[in-house]
Structure formats: structure tokens, C-alpha cells
Amino acid sequence: MRKFPDHYDGIVRRTAGRLPLPSSSDRMPADLASFIGCFYQHTDQEVRDAGHGRFTLLGRTVDFESIAAIDWTYELPEENDHHLWRMKLCQLEVLHSLLADAEPAGHRTALALLNSFSDARSFAAPDVFSVGWSPYGASHRLLAMLSGLSVGLAAGSLDPGTRSEVEESARLDAGFLWHNIEHDLRNNHTERNLAALCLYHLAAGSISDSRAARLDRDVHRIIEATVLPDGMQIERSAMYQGLTVMSLEIFAACPFLSPATRTLAQERATAAAGAWLFLTHRDGDIALFNDSWIGEVPPPATILRTDRVSVPDSLPDAGYFRLSSGPIDALMDAGEIGPRWNPGHGHADFLAVEVDVDGHRFIVDPGTSQYSTGPQRMYERSAAGHNGPRYLDVEPVEYSGCFKVGKLASAAPIAATVLEDLPTESIGGTITTPAGLCIRVICALNGGLLIVDRWNSSDTPGATTLLIPNDWRLDTDRRRTVRAAQEGAQTAITVYEGAIDGIEERTWSRRYLQPEQATAVTLAPTRVPSGGQMLVFSVGVGVFDDVPAIRARVEALLRAHGGHEASVRVDPPC
Known part of the structure; x- marks a missing residue:
């Protein structure tokens, strides 16, 4: 393709020419077209903006001032080596709303965008497979375009000329996809390619x-x-x-x-x-x-x-578990980082939890603020950035670039048959790291959670860092208790074994490219006579009388099943 881009362009167009047109889009199941459209729905303002070449994607607005002036290779300054904003622009997801719209102005905008994009895409261009001819982008574009076409045709609002041009654009993307299904990446990329091709031939009524x-x-x-x-x-x-x-x-x-x-x-x-x-x-x-x-x-x-x-x-199978106690909910990750063949979207959130209080997010995951290579991406993927028990300066997974993962690891849940020995509903898991085993058990107790973290080695200090969004007002005695409050909710973190070791400002990102301030509270365990380290703390436990008894039962369970925890694979670098 790089040596003969025009020849390759001809191959794609000949393949597209042999495909049936998606002329049966109006006979696509209406509930399916509507369901797909929910993923691509744009607001009225975003639809109007598109007509003027102005786009708000991932929380960032770029105004090209007109459709004719759109730079389809535009790179957002905040991004580095992975330009997701540009990818979203080229996916043209707004086509769904433009075509589903009953107004002719929206249809004219859709055709103008498709023509501008078509004029700019070239197999001779740099980054050809990540801009104009991205298989993943073509898949989303097809899904948005065909679902919008179906809704618009069912409503009787699309004229024959618009329908014909959109069908031809869709056929070209389908022809390209037939040559470029991303079997090398597998996972969601291949799934998206296949879904787009299936929807295309469903819309064509022929294959x-x-x-x-x-x-x-x-x-x-x-x-x-x-x-x-x-x-x-x-x-x-x-x-x-x-x-x-x-x-x-x-x-x-x-x-x-x-x-x-x-x-x-x-x-x-x-x-x-x-x-x-x-x-x-x-x-x-x-x-x-x-x-x-x-x-x-x-x-x-x-x-x-x-x-x-x-x-x-x-x-x-995924290794996700939930535990609720009164106003508090916890989700825990006790599974693998991802598929061995491509775990590129995985984070080292082994045994990490996301905890809500009265429906407000309290202990949070650092999230994903960007895919670009750099310290922020590294922090958001690291064990140190998450709240599972870890050994200081020991990362169970190695990362390189935006998505590459070297050494793999996985957590494993503690079997429900083991946790049945405890007198209260519980969840738990284990993770083996190069420094030793970590165990976490979470128990529902008196409207809150009792969390026991155990490290089987004393050679390397352990730590657990809890990330709390800055919309919570925090008050701490620096050693044992952190009280937290916001409008309509209050709670406390109380440490029974171990201590508060540090408090610092960090970030978390519930939305892409939009990091928010958060407070990281690091808890340090104590060494225990039987060997290893132990940290015991609670979230929202209002009555403390039962804590010693539950804690003792958890410790007894861990001693009794010390050899039970799954032997978790730590693979050599790929």
C-alpha cells in the first residue's frame, strides 16, 4: 500500500463496487437502529455546530469556522502520540443525528461533512490507517451512518439524493473494512469491525x-x-x-x-x-x-x-465482585489484567475497590485521562495509582508506550466456600507480585465495610493508598481517622491496625482529558508476629464493638487457608 497507494485505492474501490448498496436500511429493525443510535446521539447544539465546522469532542471544542476549513489531521495540543480527539473527529459520529434529523439542513451538513472527509482521505497520507482510513474509525462511522440512515428513512425525511450519496459513502467504508478487519488487535477492535460489516449487510439486505x-x-x-x-x-x-x-x-x-x-x-x-x-x-x-x-x-x-x-x-469469570452494607457499596477487581494476547487496555488495579457512600463516589479509581504515552498514563495504569494492597516501589505489570504490556499478572478471588467461614457477607482476593503475596478481605459490618489487607512478606514495606475526590471535605487526626463530608453524605475511614502514613494531592479522571483534583491517603501496615504485614481499616462502620471479633475471624481464616490462595502467574516479558 505504501509503495502503490493509488493501486491500493483502486483495490478498495473495486471491492466496494461489488458490494450491494445498503438500500434496505429502512427495513432494518427499528428498535435496533434506535439502540445503536443511542451511542452516537448528539445534542441539537452539537448538530448546529457541526454545520459551522465546530466540534466538541472529549470535552474539547475546536472551531474550524467552516466545513470547508476542517483539518481532518488536526492534533489536539494536549495529546502526544495517541490523538484520540482526531480519531473521534474522523469517526463522524454526528452523522447519526444529522441523518435522523427531519430538517433538510442537517442532511446538507451530513453530505458536506462526508464530501470534505472524502476529499481529504488518501492512502498516500502519513498516518493513513489512523486518520482517513482507520478501520476502527470506519467501523464507528458505518454504525453511526447506517443507524441514522435507517431512522431518517423510516421517518420519511430523507430525499433520494441524500440517501444515494450516504449509501455510496457507506459502501466505500464497507469495502475498505473487508480488506482491513483488525484480527491483529482482536478484542474490541475486531468486534467493532465485524459489527459494522454485519450492520452494513443487514442494511443492504444482501450478502x-x-x-x-x-x-x-x-x-x-x-x-x-x-x-x-x-x-x-x-x-x-x-x-x-x-x-x-x-x-x-x-x-x-x-x-x-x-x-x-x-x-x-x-x-x-x-x-x-x-x-x-x-x-x-x-x-x-x-x-x-x-x-x-x-x-x-x-x-x-x-x-x-x-x-x-x-x-x-x-x-x-471476569473477577468482579460487589458488596453493599447500608449506604455503602463496593466494587472489587479480583481478576486478570486482560487477555494474554493483547491486554493493552488493562490497568494494575488488582484487588482495588471503588466505594460509594449514599450514592456519592468516595474511594475512586484514578480513571483514564489520556491514552498518550507519558507519566500521567503510567500513573493511571500503575498499581501505585490504585488502591489495592501493594509493596512499595514494586509494580506487578510492566508498561511501554500507550498500550503495550510486558510482564503480566492477575489477581484471583478467594473462593466463596472459604469466605463462608466468616459470620458476615464478605468478598476477597489475592495477588502474587515479585515481592510476595497480597491478600484483601472486605466484610460488611454495621452499615459499613471492614477491610483487611495482608502481605505475606516483611522484606518490602506494604502500602494501601485511597484516592478521594476533592468534592469531599476531609478532616484527619493524621494517624487513625479520616472524616469526610459533602452535601448529603458523610463517612469516616478508621484505621485499627497500621497507621495513616501520608496525605498528598493527586488527580483522578472520570472523563477523558479532564483530570480532577483528589486527595491520596496512604495507609501503612504493621508487621505481625506470625510474619508479614497487616492493615485493618473500616469505611463507614458506625459501631466499633464488633470490629475486634470480625477482625479475629478474618485473621484466623487467613491462617487456616494460608496455602489456599491461588498461585497467580507472573509471566516473563513478552
């Missing part, structure tokens, strides 16, 4: 036998490989989980896929919807484990038929 067989084989494989039996997508991100729910609904609706593949898709779609809701906080937005941020996908409860979705008690 050759050979292409149908290829899609059936590839779709079946990607579902089995990347959607776990409990419904969680294997990269274990609540954000990408929402996109997986969409893909599975598309696969289940395609009559050209085999009955076995469609059944598998529907079964996993049902489980995936439950898993997505499981990883949702009381505020309606998603958990931030691994690469996730709020706003990339809709809040799950706003688009799912929650009355028809069964939310599980846990996600055992």
Missing part, C-alpha cells in the same frame, strides 16, 4: 454466500474468545462493555449468520447487559476499572430494558 460464511466464522470466534460466559468483555472495561452489548445485539439480528452464532450472540447479549449494569454505580454511570471514562457510552440504565435484565451477584 454473498462466501462473505456470509466468513462473517459467521469470524463473529462466532470473536464472541467465544472475547465475551466471557458471565457476559463481561475480556478487556474488563465497563466502557467497552457497552459497545460489546451493541455489537452482540447486531450479531443476534443478522439472518445471514448461522442459527448457532445468532443463539450464542443472543445468550451473551443477555449476560452482557447484566454485566454492564453490575458495573454501574448508584449515580447511573459506569465503574472506571481499566481503560474507562464516563461519556463515551450512554449510562446503561438509560438504554437497557432494566425490567428485562437480570443483574448477577458477581462476575466470577
Whole structure:
């Protein structure tokens, strides 16, 4: 392609020319088109702005002043070597709302954007596969375009000329995708490519036998490989989980896929919807484990038929567990960093928790503020940036660049049959690091949580760092207690074994490119006579009389099952 870009362009266009046009978009199931559209819906103001070449993406507004002046290679200054803002621009997700709009002005804007983008894309351009001809971008563009086309046609608001031009643009993207399914990246990229191609041929109402067989084989494989039996997508991100729910609904609706593949898709779609809701906080937005941020996908409860979705008690295949006690909710990660073949979206959040008090996020994940290589990306992926028990200056995972991961690790849950020995509902897990084993047990107690962290080695100091957003007002005695309050909620962290070792300002990011201030409270364990280190603290436990007894039972359980914890693999660098 690099040597003969014009020849490659001809290959793509000839492939596209052999594809049927998506002329049956108006016969696409209306509920499916509407569901897909929820992921690409833009506000009225954003639609009007697009007509003037002004775009607000990822919280950043860039005004090109006109569609003719749009620089499709624009790089946001805040980004470094991964230009997600530019990728979002080229995905043209606003096409859904423009085409679904009943107003002719929106349709004219859609055609103007497609023509401007078409004029700018070239196989001879630098970064060709990440800008004009990105397979991932083409997939999102197709999903937005075809769902918008379906809604607009069903409403009878699209004229034949607009319909024809949009169909031709969609066919070119589909022709390109048929040559560039991202099997090398697998995971959500391959899933998105296949979902876009399936939606295209569903909209076309036609597909050759050979292409149908290829899609059936590839779709079946990607579902089995990347959607776990409990419904969680294997990269274990609540954000990408929402996109997986969409893909599975598309696969289940395609009559050209085999009955076995469609059944598998529907079964996993049902489980995936439950898993997505499981990883949702009381505020309606998603958990931030691994690469996730709020706003990339809709809040799950706003688009799912929650009355028809069964939310599980846990996600055992993914390693996610939940524990509630009075006004306090905790989500814990006791699973792998991600798939061994490509864990690029994984963070070292082993045994980390996200804790809410009265529906307000209290102990938070650092989130994901950017994909670009640098200290911020490193911090947000590191064990030191998360709140699981860790050994100081020991990272269980090695990172390089935006997404590369070298040495792998995974946490493992403590079996429910072991935790049944405790007199209260509990969750827990283990992680093996180069410095030794770490164990966390969380118990529901008197409307709060009692958390016991255990390190089996004394050679390297242990630490647990709790990240608290700055909308909480904190008061601490510097050694044992941190009191926290905000409007409508108050709670306290109390340390029973160990001490508060430090308090410093850090950041967390619930939205991409929008870091917020937070306070990091680092707790230090004490050495115990039996060996190793121990930290015992509570969140929101109002009555302390039962703490010593529960703590003693947890310690007894850990001693009794000292050899029970799973032997967690620590792989050599790839």
C-alpha cells in the first residue's frame, strides 16, 4: 500500500463496487437502529455546530469556522502520540443525528461533512490507517451512518439524493473494512469491525454466500474468545462493555449468520447487559476499572430494558465482585489484567475497590485521562495509582508506550466456600507480585465495610493508598481517622491496625482529558508476629464493638487457608 497507494485505492474501490448498496436500511429493525443510535446521539447544539465546522469532542471544542476549513489531521495540543480527539473527529459520529434529523439542513451538513472527509482521505497520507482510513474509525462511522440512515428513512425525511450519496459513502467504508478487519488487535477492535460489516449487510439486505460464511466464522470466534460466559468483555472495561452489548445485539439480528452464532450472540447479549449494569454505580454511570471514562457510552440504565435484565451477584469469570452494607457499596477487581494476547487496555488495579457512600463516589479509581504515552498514563495504569494492597516501589505489570504490556499478572478471588467461614457477607482476593503475596478481605459490618489487607512478606514495606475526590471535605487526626463530608453524605475511614502514613494531592479522571483534583491517603501496615504485614481499616462502620471479633475471624481464616490462595502467574516479558 505504501509503495502503490493509488493501486491500493483502486483495490478498495473495486471491492466496494461489488458490494450491494445498503438500500434496505429502512427495513432494518427499528428498535435496533434506535439502540445503536443511542451511542452516537448528539445534542441539537452539537448538530448546529457541526454545520459551522465546530466540534466538541472529549470535552474539547475546536472551531474550524467552516466545513470547508476542517483539518481532518488536526492534533489536539494536549495529546502526544495517541490523538484520540482526531480519531473521534474522523469517526463522524454526528452523522447519526444529522441523518435522523427531519430538517433538510442537517442532511446538507451530513453530505458536506462526508464530501470534505472524502476529499481529504488518501492512502498516500502519513498516518493513513489512523486518520482517513482507520478501520476502527470506519467501523464507528458505518454504525453511526447506517443507524441514522435507517431512522431518517423510516421517518420519511430523507430525499433520494441524500440517501444515494450516504449509501455510496457507506459502501466505500464497507469495502475498505473487508480488506482491513483488525484480527491483529482482536478484542474490541475486531468486534467493532465485524459489527459494522454485519450492520452494513443487514442494511443492504444482501450478502454473498462466501462473505456470509466468513462473517459467521469470524463473529462466532470473536464472541467465544472475547465475551466471557458471565457476559463481561475480556478487556474488563465497563466502557467497552457497552459497545460489546451493541455489537452482540447486531450479531443476534443478522439472518445471514448461522442459527448457532445468532443463539450464542443472543445468550451473551443477555449476560452482557447484566454485566454492564453490575458495573454501574448508584449515580447511573459506569465503574472506571481499566481503560474507562464516563461519556463515551450512554449510562446503561438509560438504554437497557432494566425490567428485562437480570443483574448477577458477581462476575466470577471476569473477577468482579460487589458488596453493599447500608449506604455503602463496593466494587472489587479480583481478576486478570486482560487477555494474554493483547491486554493493552488493562490497568494494575488488582484487588482495588471503588466505594460509594449514599450514592456519592468516595474511594475512586484514578480513571483514564489520556491514552498518550507519558507519566500521567503510567500513573493511571500503575498499581501505585490504585488502591489495592501493594509493596512499595514494586509494580506487578510492566508498561511501554500507550498500550503495550510486558510482564503480566492477575489477581484471583478467594473462593466463596472459604469466605463462608466468616459470620458476615464478605468478598476477597489475592495477588502474587515479585515481592510476595497480597491478600484483601472486605466484610460488611454495621452499615459499613471492614477491610483487611495482608502481605505475606516483611522484606518490602506494604502500602494501601485511597484516592478521594476533592468534592469531599476531609478532616484527619493524621494517624487513625479520616472524616469526610459533602452535601448529603458523610463517612469516616478508621484505621485499627497500621497507621495513616501520608496525605498528598493527586488527580483522578472520570472523563477523558479532564483530570480532577483528589486527595491520596496512604495507609501503612504493621508487621505481625506470625510474619508479614497487616492493615485493618473500616469505611463507614458506625459501631466499633464488633470490629475486634470480625477482625479475629478474618485473621484466623487467613491462617487456616494460608496455602489456599491461588498461585497467580507472573509471566516473563513478552
